[in-house]
Each structure stands twice: as C-alpha cells, then as structure tokens.
Amino acid sequence: MSILETYLEGVFIIEPKVYGDHRGWFMETYNESSFREESLNINFLQDNHSFSAVKGTLRGLHYQKNPKAQTKLVRCTKGAIYDVAVDIRKGSKTYGSWYGIELSAENKKQILIPKGFAHGFLTLTDNVEVQYKVDEFYSPEDDRSILWNDPEIGVDWPTNIEPILSDKDINAPKIKDADINFKYGDY
Template identity: 55%
Template sequence: MQIEETVLAGVLVLTPKRFGDDRGWFSETWNASAMASAGLDLEFVQDNHSMSAGVGTVRGLHYQAPPRAQDKLVRCTAGVIFDVAVDFRRGSPSFGRWFGVELSAQNGKQLLVPKGFLHGFVTRAANTEVQYKCTDVYAPECDGGVRWDDPEIGIDWGLSGPAVLSGKDAIAPLLGEVVSPFEWVAA
C-alpha cells in the first residue's frame, strides 16, 4: 500500500497495490495490522455505501461531532468522484483549508479523512458508487454540516452546471456560522 501525505496533516491518500492476471485484478483495501505498523491504528465499526445517479451530485460538507466523531476511509467503487477534506479544528493553522483528490474505480485511490475534518465529494460520472469505512457508528444527534459552496473555504468542485444537492446540504450553514466541536492540539 502506498501512503501519501497531503497539505493537511493527517489527511492521507492510500493507494492499494493491485495484483492482476487474465481474470482481472485483486486488491487488499485495508489490513489492520499492516496499517497499524504504518502508524494508522484505526478500528472501523461501520461501512457505508452510496450511489449517486447524476453527474454533479454533491454530498457534503459533513462531520460527526464528539463523542461520536468518525475517521473515514473513502473509496470510489464505480464511476469517479472529486473527494474533499476541510480542516475544521478550531485553532489549527490550516483551519478552513481544503484538499481534494480524484478517486475512481479505475485508480483505486482512497482518502483517509480524520476526525476534525469536514468531508464531501462531487460525482464526475453517472451512477457513481462510494464506499467508506468509519470508526464510529452514525449518530444523528451528532450529525453536522457546512455549506459545500462556502466562499470562505473556496473549494473548486469543477462543476459545469448546478450541483445536485440534498435538502439538508442545500441549507447547511456557512463556516463562519458554526462553532466547530473540534479543537486542534499541537503535536
């Protein structure tokens, strides 16, 4: 597994090795003991799977607050997404900054989004499927979000038309209207 650091400390791009033959390929997308040896000691307890029918579907920017905060390992298993993490830790030198990467069924890349970061993605192909592992279960009372198009964050989603949004995402508050439940702690 190749592990790449990003401009946001803790946000990582993981690219599993693929082993191919005349049948296709095989890939180990997560191995707890190998990842713990690499410093990623995470216990995933829930797997999620979404399908977005249309191109330009935006899901995010979401977070789950403590005490049910989640680390997420995101991959695209059909189609293509532009996946984004935003630093949401009060006091962080990179608060409000974002990082994005294209994840596709073809490239096999995964994005590790730690607790304290907002997460969202936009689909770049029809019938796109996204799967992600979480270190805590979904807790609606801890669910939160920030506007996907907040000008203070300034994410370039690469949209060529209007975004397809859920009702919840369409009315999410701006970054400046939310007090983050996460606080940055210097390492």
C-alpha cells in the same frame, strides 16, 4: 499498499497494490498491519455504501461533532468522484483549508479523513458508488454540515454545472456559523 501524506495533517491518500492477470485483478483495500506501521491506529466499526444516479450530485460537507466524530476511509467503486476534506479543527494552522482528489473505480485510490475534518464529494460520472469505513457509528443528533460553496473555504469543485444537492446541503451553515467543537490536538 502506499500511504501518502497530504498537506493537511492527518489526511492520507491510500494507493492499494493491484495484482492483475488475464482473469481480472485483486487488491487489499484495508490492512490493519500496514496502517499500524504508519501509526494509523484506527478501529473501524461500520462500512457504508452510497449510490448517486446522476453526474453532478454533491454530498457534503458533512461531519459528526464530538463525542461521535468519525474517521473515514473513502473509495469510489463505480464511476468517479471528486472527494474533499476540510480542516475544521480550531487552532490548526490549516483551519478552513481543503484538499481534493479524484477517486475512481479505475484509479482505485482511497482517502483517509480523520476526526476534525468535514467531508464531501461531487460525482463526476453517472451511476457512482462510494464505499467508506468509519470508526464511529452514525449519530443523527451529532450529524452536522457546512455549506459546500462557503467562500471562506473556497473549494474549487471541478465543474461548471449547478450541483444536485439535498435540502440539508442547500441549507447548511457557513463555517463561521457551523456547530464545530473540534480543537487542534484533540486526537
């Protein structure tokens, strides 16, 4: 398993080793020892699985505020997505910056998004399944979002089609108006 740093402090790309032969393949999607070797001490508590039927479905940018913030380990197990992490830690030198990567069933890459970041993804194919581990339980009262196309953030979503959005995501505030209580250095 390779654990690669990105330009956003705390966001990592995970590339599992895939072992295959004429029967198919096998991989470890998470290994606590490998993570601890990289000083990533995360106690995952919940696994989530989402399905999006139509290409162009956009989910995000979502986060849970403190004290119920979540670290996420995200992978796409069917189809392909463009996955995005946005730094929302006030005082961070990369506050408002984003990182994006294609995750797919084919490339088997994963992204680790720590507390203090918003997360979203855009489906690049029909019939997409995304699975992710979190280290805090879902808390509806702490669930927040930021507008997916906030010009202050400027995510370059890889499509020229109008995304399919939930009411929550259509009505999300811009980062300057969002209920954010993260400070750089909290974690």
